[in-house]
Amino acid sequence: MPEISIIVPVYNVEKYLKKCIDSIISQTYKNIEIILIDDGSTDKSGEICDEYASNDNRIRVVHKENGGLSSARNAGIDMAQGKYLGFVDSDDYIEKDMYGTLYKNLVDNDADISVCGIFNCYNGNQYIECSERTFMVLDPKAALSEVLIGKRFSVPACNKIYNKNLFNDMRYPVGKLSEDAFITPTLISNSKRVVVDTTPKYYYVHRKGSITSSYFKMKDFDVVEAYNINLEMIRSRFPDLENQAMFRHLWSYMYVLDKMILTPNFENSNEYNIVVNKIRSNTLNILKIPFFTKKRKVATLILLFSKSLYAKLCVRHHDINMKLFDESDNVNVD
Numbered sequence: 001m002p003e004i005s006i007i008v009p010v011y012n013v014e015k016y017l018k019k020c021i022d023s024i025i026s027q028t029y030k031n032i033e034i035i036l037i038d039d040g041s042t043d044k045s046g047e048i049c050d051e052y053a054s055n056d057n058r059i060r061v062v063h064k065e066n067g068g069l070s071s072a073r074n075a076g077i078d079m080a081q082g083k084y085l086g087f088v089d090s091d092d093y094i095e096k097d098m099y100g101t102l103y104k105n106l107v108d109n110d111a112d113i114s115v116c117g118i119f120n121c122y123n124g125n126q127y128i129e130c131s132e133r134t135f136m137v138l139d140p141k142a143a144l145s146e147v148l149i150g151k152r153f154s155v156p157a158c159n160k161i162y163n164k165n166l167f168n169d170m171r172y173p174v175g176k177l178s179e180d181a182f183i184t185p186t187l188i189s190n191s192k193r194v195v196v197d198t199t200p201k202y203y204y205v206h207r208k209g210s211i212t213s214s215y216f217k218m219k220d221f222d223v224v225e226a227y228n229i230n231l232e233m234i235r236s237r238f239p240d241l242e243n244q245a246m247f248r249h250l251w252s253y254m255y256v257l258d259k260m261i262l263t264p265n266f267e268n269s270n271e272y273n274i275v276v277n278k279i280r281s282n283t284l285n286i287l288k289i290p291f292f293t294k295k296r297k298v299a300t301l302i303l304l305f306s307k308s309l310y311a312k313l314c315v316r317h318h319d320i321n322m323k324l325f326d327e328s329d330n331v332n333v334d
Contacts, residue, residue, distance in 0.1 A: 004085070011039040069179060279300060
């Protein structure tokens with residue numbers, strides 16, 4: 001039986017899929033199964049999955065109707081045979097020792113969740129998400145604090161392995177964006193221990209036009225829903241962490257507002273005014289909570305007095321970030 005089941009949801013990624021699968025089958029840790037969930041692809045992604053499965057008996061392929069990322073992950077969880085679960089997005093790739101490192105750290109420290117660091121990749125350029133190299137063994141409360149603050153690690157599923165038992169009564173929410181935000185804090189709260197090594201092993205590929213850079217849509221409010229749920233859970237189970245939970249709750253509104261501003265005619269929507277009023281009414285909270293950066297606090301004060309000036313600053317910040325896609329040289333920022 002495989003020790004680790006690696007679940008890869010696949011949807012119309014023929015350009016990136018081979019690099020992803022190659023990085024998984026090349027893992028130095030060999031006791032794995034690779035579950036490729038073809039989620040109704042209309043390109044050649046399904047054929048590529050079948051081709052790899054014919055050459056490696058560790059690979060299993062499921063072809064299903066399109067149901068979205070959560071649906072695909074859940075299908076993989078249901079059929080996984082391993083004691084531990086890992087997830088890789090099909091347009092990303094990983095270091096050859098990622099699962100070996102995650103597994104060793106987990107077993108050596110009797111943990112339920114093991115986490116590594118991330119490279120953010122823009123047009124082939126690589127930027128380390130957390131430049132602080134840290135090794136931590138955390139109880140659930142300390143791990144929740146870290147994941148909500150988000151400086152050393154955060155909610156995405158793909159740079160982690162999990163004891164499969166954590167998913168006994170838990171699945172990803174079908175039809176929701178920000179699916180990781182809905183369940184990662186609960187998975188952590190139900191664990192006995194979380195081990196974190198911020199050394200980057202996972203390559204998260206950002207693409208123009210992807211979910212992270214698209215215009216605002218009503219589904220973006222899913223992230224607000226997720227952190228509302230987390231706020232209530234933490235108030236109930238870990239009241240000492242309310243500052244961290246409120247930080248992420250208010251951050252979710254800021255995330256939505258910034259996407260609105262980058263969308264044509266954003267100022268004409270009722271939702272825009274609702275979000276602006278939510279942030280304005282929490283200005284004092286934002287200034288008091290220590291986890292907001294100075295830039296974000298200044299931006300909140302600007303929003304309090306001028307929506308148009310805030311919008312100009314947001315557009316300028318976005319334009320600077322988008323230049324990452326246009327750089328030509330491979331860079332490692334340490």
